[in-house]
Amino acid sequence: MAFWEHGYEATSVSDLTRVMDIGAPSLYAAFGDKRSLFEEVVQEYGARYGSFGARALAEEPTARAGAARMLREAAAEYTAPGRPHGCLVVHAAANCSTPEVEESLRRRRNANIAEIKSRIEADVAAGVLPPDTDATALARHTGAMIQGMSQQARDGASRAELEALAEIALAVWPRA
Amino acid sequence: MAFWEHGYEATSVSDLTRVMDIGAPSLYAAFGDKRSLFEEVVQEYGARYGSFGARALAEEPTARAGAARMLREAAAEYTAPGRPHGCLVVHAAANCSTPEVEESLRRRRNANIAEIKSRIEADVAAGVLPPDTDATALARHTGAMIQGMSQQARDGASRAELEALAEIALAVWPRA
DNA sequence: CACATTTTATAGCGAGCACTAGAGAAATGT
DNA sequence: ACATTTCTCTAGTGCTCGCTATAAAATGTG
Structure with a gap:
């Protein structure tokens, strides 16, 4: 939650020990160092809050339906009350002076887009989407949209606006 | 440039004195403190690199043409060689532990979207766009797109991909 | 050239950072 | 009940942060 709201760098170890209500040595005994703790938090976040996109792509019958559900759920997820707005993976390691941490989240973002792309390609191969569909661009568009929505959520957009x-x-998706 | 690439927090005063090749006291004599220097940098950035959007909206005959030029130029601007990729206003104060700085850039982002919105509303009033156009949502969509493109540029997307x-x-814009 | 004024560089201020050594408390096994 | 192991808390490590006092150098002026 602290990492989610304030990001990796801006969250100090004393912030963490305060909200976790443990001493610093316990934290280091349990997680090694700040970076490892962050990676575990990211993994937990991915499993609990960041998996709606992959679920939508997997469970809906078409790429378009998957993307539709993904975008609609993103609007809800990124503005859910009681949680920081926006996506941890998008924001928590921006402007990070530890390049490995920044790179780690970048890989996650690009992997998400690659997932969308391969779902689109599957639909193109199956004839559900037109054969001239630019899967790379359409996937990147969807990813950029998600990231833009996350930024908008941080900047105060409401769920309805998103x-x-x-x-x-x-509306940009080719009609099936 | 340093603020642009690494953000407000991750750029230390010693980084700044090094790249500006002056001593710390000179910097403080000239700008007051780090925050004021940053604000001046943001203003200079806005005038030099961040004004393509406002120019496009002002110079093109319709909101749609303005947005089209804005998005196309963003693809070029955000991947221009010899400069940090992406937009300073979008990234430089993410996860900032100085809320005033974060808020300052947030206001700039929301002001940009408000500009797009009023340009759309002008076209709706003039009958160039359909009267049922949701100006707020369309403007926010364009803004989110720009911000998403900036994020994509940071994550390695090429100009052609953007x-x-x-x-x-x-393609989402109502046909004139 | 001598002097007054501005500009610069050195060196260091207190504070907060990530992280840890060592002492004491708690829990455990017998 | 006691010894031993495990945990945890206090306190402090060295480091870098934004920022500044002081003193030397450079500059303009008669």
């Missing part, structure tokens, strides 16, 4: 935005973004 | 993405995003 949902309206998602509906607009969905 | 341009393909921009063309897709333009």
Whole structure:
């Protein structure tokens, strides 16, 4: 939560020990160092809050339906009350002076886009999407949209505003 | 440049004195403190690199044409060689432990979107865009797209990839 | 050239950072 | 009940941060 709200660098170890209500030595005994703790937090975040996209792509019958659900759920996830707004993976390691941490989240972001791309390609191969569909660009568009929505959520956009935005973004998909 | 590449927090005063090749006291005599220097840098950035959007909206005959030029130029600007990729205003104060700095850039981002919105509303009033156009959502979509493109540029997308993405995003605009 | 003024460089201020050594408390096994 | 092992808390490590006092150098002026 602290990493999510304030990012990797801006969250100090004393912030962490305070919110976890443990002493610093216990934290280091349990996680090694700050970076390892962060990686574990990211993994937990990915499993609990960041998996709606992959789930949508896997469970919906078409890439378009998957992307639609993904964008709509993003609007809800990124503005959920009681949690920091936006996506940890998008924001928590921006401007990070530890390049490894920044790179780690960058890989996650690009992997998400690659997932969308391969889902699109599967639909193209199956004839669900037109054969001239530019899977790379369409996947990147969807990824950029998600990231833009996350930024908007941080900047104060409401769930309804993000949902309206998602509906607009969905209009670019070729009709099945 | 240093602020642009690494962000406000991750750029230390000694980084600044090194690249500016002056001593710390000279820097403080000239700018007051780190925050004031940053604000001046942001202003200079806005005038030099961040004004392509406002120019596009002002010079093109329609909101749609303005947004089209804005997105296409963003693809070029955000991947220009010899400069940090992406937009300073989007990234330089993410995860900032100085809330005023974060808020200052947030205001700039939201002001940009408000500009797009009022340009759209002008076209709706003039009958260039359909009267049922949701100006707020369409403006936010364009802003989110720009911000998403900036993030993509930071994550390694090429100019051509961003341009393909921009063309897709333009397809959502109501036909004139 | 001598002097007054500005500019610069050195060196260091207190504070907070990530991280850890060593002492004491708690828990455990017998 | 006691010894031993495990944990945990206090306190402090060296480091870098933003920022500045002081003193030397450079500059302009008669």
